[in-house]
Structure formats: C-alpha cells, structure tokens
Amino acid sequence: SLHRLCQLAVAPAPASGLRCRGLAGATTTYLDVSVPQDDPTVARLYQAVLNQQRTGLAQAITLVESRHPEKQARGQALVNRLLKHLAQRQHKRCFRVGITGTPGAGKSTFIECIGQDLVKRQGKRIAVLTVDPSSGATGGSLLGDATRMPELCVHPSAFVRSTPSGGSLGGVARYTQNAAVLCEAAGFDCLLIETMGVGQAEYQVNDMVDMFLLLQSPGGGDELQGVKRGVMEVADLVVVTKCDGNLIPAANHAATELSRALRTYQRMKHPLSGWRPRVLRCSALTGEGVPEVWQTVMEFLERVTDSGELVQHRVAQLEKWMWLHVREHLMDLFRESPAVAATLPALLDELRQGLKSPGNAADLLLRCFLENRAR
Numbered sequence: 343s344l345h346r347l348c349q350l351a352v353a354p355a356p357a358s359g360l361r362c363r364g365l366a367g368a369t370t371t372y373l374d375v376s377v378p379q380d381d382p383t384v385a386r387l388y389q390a391v392l393n394q395q396r397t398g399l400a401q402a403i404t405l406v407e408s409r410h411p412e413k414q415a416r417g418q419a420l421v422n423r424l425l426k427h428l429a430q431r432q433h434k435r436c437f438r439v440g441i442t443g444t445p446g447a448g449k450s451t452f453i454e455c456i457g458q459d460l461v462k463r464q465g466k467r468i469a470v471l472t473v474d475p476s477s478g479a480t481g482g483s484l485l486g487d488a489t490r491m492p493e494l495c496v497h498p499s500a501f502v503r504s505t506p507s508g509g510s511l512g513g514v515a516r517y518t519q520n521a522a523v524l525c526e527a528a529g530f531d532c533l534l535i536e537t538m539g540v541g542q543a544e545y546q547v548n549d550m551v552d553m554f555l556l557l558q559s560p561g562g563g564d565e566l567q568g569v570k571r572g573v574m575e576v577a578d579l580v581v582v583t584k585c586d587g588n589l590i591p592a593a594n595h596a597a598t599e600l601s602r603a604l605r606t607y608q609r610m611k612h613p614l615s616g617w618r619p620r621v622l623r624c625s626a627l628t629g630e631g632v633p634e635v636w637q638t639v640m641e642f643l644e645r646v647t648d649s650g651e652l653v654q655h656r657v658a659q660l661e662k663w664m665w666l667h668v669r670e671h672l673m674d675l676f677r678e679s680p681a682v683a684a685t686l687p688a689l690l691d692e693l694r695q696g697l698k699s700p701g702n703a704a705d706l707l708l709r710c711f712l713e714n715r716a717r
C-alpha cells in the first residue's frame with residue numbers, strides 16, 4: 343500500500359544495495375549520510391550566502407546540484423539552515439517569476455533587457471536561473487547565457503546561473519528549488535527562472551514560481567505551432583517578443599491569435615482570483631513594451647501578495663513537491679530493486695500474452711518489492 347511504501351521511504355535506508363542514480367558504483371544515497379551540526383563547509387557557505395558573496399553563493403548552488411551523496415546531504419543541511427533563518431527573520435520576499443517559451447523565443451534577450459532596467463535604473467538585485475532540459479550535468483547552456491545576457495552576467499547586482507536538469511524529472515525540480523532558497527537567502531529581490539518550452543521542465547517550473555510567463559516569437563502565420571495547450575492553460579501572462587522592424591505585422595497577428603487561444607484555453611477560472619491573463623507585445627531589441635510587461639508582472643505579484651494568495655500558493659506548491667519527491671524517490675528504489683528486476687521479465691511476458699491483468703501484475707511487483715525490502 344502507499345502508506346506502507348511511505349513508511350519504507352522515510353525509514354533509514356539500509357547501507358547496502360541502494361544506488362544513487364547517475365553515480366555508477368555508488369552504494370549509498372544522500373539519505374544514508376548524516377551531516378554534523380558544525381560541518382565546516384555548511385557553516386562557511388551559510389555565512390557566505392547570508393553575506394551575499396557571489397562566489398559563496400555559486401559554490402552553495404554547486405553543492406545542492408551535486409549528485410554525490412555526501413555533497414547532496416551537505417547541500418540539504420545548508421538549505422535547511424537557511425530556511426530556518428528565513429523563517430525566523432521574516433525575510434523580505436524574493437518574487438519568483440518563471441519564463442518559458444519555445445527555443446529561440448527570445449527569453450534570454452528579454453531577461454537581459456528587463457534585468458538591466460531592474461539592476462541599473464531600479465537598484466534591484468536579481469538572480470537568474472536557466473533550466474535547460476537538454477543539457478546534461480555539464481550545463482550546456484552556460485555559453486548561451488554569457489552571450490545572450492552579457493551585461494547581466496557581469497553586473498554586481500545580478501547573478502546568472504545555469505541549472506542542469508540532470509535528466510530525471512524530479513532532478514531539475516529539486517536543484518531549482520534548493521537554488522531558489524539560496525538566492526532568497528542571499529537577499530535578491532527577484533528570481534527569474536528561464537526554462538525552455540520543451541519536455542516537462544516548464545510544468546515543473548510553473549509549480550515553483552509565483553508567476554508564469556509564456557514568451558512567444560512571431561511565427562510564420564501559425565502562431566500556436568509549438569505552443570503547448572497545457573502551457574497556455576497555466577500562463578499568467580503571454581508576451582509576444584521581437585515586436586520590432588519588419589516583424590511588427592507578424593507580432594500583431596501573433597498577439598491576436600494568442601489572445602483568442604488564451605480565451606479558449608483559459609475558460610476555467612484562473613486559480614488566482616480576479617486575474618485575467620493577457621497578451622502583451624514587446625521588443626527586447628528596442629526595449630519598447632518591456633517596462634509595460636514588467637509593470638504587469640508587478641501588478642500581478644502585488645495583487646496576490648495583498649490578497650494572501652501568494653503565501654497560500656507557495657504552501658500548496660511545497661506540499662505538492664513533497665509528494666512528488668516521495669514518488670520519484672520511491673520509483674527509483676523500486677526500479678533499482680534487484681528482486682523487482684528479477685521478477686519483471688517473466689511478469690511482462692505474462693502481461694503481454696494477456697495472462698495477467700495490469701493491476702495484478704502491479705500487485706505482484708509491489709509484493710515482491712516490499713517483501714525483499716523488509717528483510
């Protein structure tokens with residue numbers, strides 16, 4: 343039963359047999375590792391993050407991104423200490439804004455444009471995390487960030503970082519959530535999370551931000567091509583980018599099409615009361631329309647802050663994530679169980695031949711897993 347599986351998941355894992363995904367030859371998960379209260383790395387990075395030291399923050403993010411069990415455990419201990427600090431100090435809020443869109447939609451250029459306005463004109467401190475689902479642990483989009491956000495990357499009030507997705511569905515979420523806590527503790531006013539509109543990453547990002555923006559570049563007539571209906575359903579704001587030069591007519595057309603689509607897809611009431619998602623146009627090249635986009639972002643954030651929905655939304659997200667992480671971890675344990683692996687081929691044969699029902703096959707696999715874990 344799920345209850346039993348949850349009990350197993352929270353019980354201390356036996357030291358043998360568990361493999362940490364992606365680490366060939368490792369025999370422990372970070373759950374097996376305990377971190378002493380006075381761990382020097384955790385203590386040093388804790389102070390560095392609170393003192394807003396960029397290199398310290400970068401090292402802390404590297405730690406929480408690590409797939410090495412001991413580093414993961416330290417990273418989690420660091421995040422826990424900082425969470426406690428944030429809860430006690432009633433820290434000023436760091437708004438989290440997710441920005442998605444198909445590859446090349448203009449996300450990074452938009453962030454560079456708005457980011458410069460925020461840090462230079464408005465005196466804000468901003469952090470940018472780019473989540474690239476296609477890049478592996480090496481962070482393949484780093485070069486892209488440096489070229490697409492050249493000024494922001496080097497500005498002292500900005501912090502730009504690529505978060506590797508690490509392949510697993512929960513991986514990107516876990517890293518990004520922890521990195522978000524680190525950025526909040528480092529006193530940033532706003533955290534922008536850029537994610538490519540491919541794969542599942544964008545849905546995950548939607549579930550960890552206060553506001554979700556969909557950016558769309560003017561297409562060759564079929565504006566909705568490549569835009570997933572699911573993303574349209576959850577977007578709080580849609581922005582047509584590249585509204586400049588000879589792209590203006592196409593951008594106007596895209597805005598009309600997207601407005602229509604938004605009305606169709608968002609028939610259901612928006613989860614945050616009183617907000618009507620809309621379509622805006624801007625050009626990150628000329629800067630036209632960009633302040634209006636940010637003004638709308640702030641209007642949304644202020645509204646949900648004042649109504650108390652921002653806090654409710656975040657609490658609901660935390661619970662949702664806890665269960666998703668439990669599910670992900672349990673599935674890892676399940677897939678890696680030698681007993682399950684030994685039973686699976688014969689069971690799959692029977693299933694395919696129609697000799698077993700899917701429900702019965704699942705029961706047998708679960709029994710096999712539970713009996714062998716309990717021993």
Ligand SMILES: Nc1nc2c(ncn2[C@@H]2O[C@H](COP(=O)(O)OP(=O)(O)OP(=O)(O)O)[C@@H](O)[C@H]2O)c(=O)[nH]1
Nearest residue numbers: 444445446447448449450451490538584625626627
């Ligand atoms: N004309 C025009 N071109 C733009 C604008 N914004 C971005 N571009 C161009 O569009 C291309 C893609 O821009 P990026 O900002 O890298 O797009 P992205 O969505 O971050 O791309 P990925 O990170 O690869 O998904 C680049 O060649 C930009 O120069 C704009 O406002 N106007």
Ligand SMILES: [Mg+2]
Nearest residue numbers: 449450486490
């Ligand atoms: Mg980009």
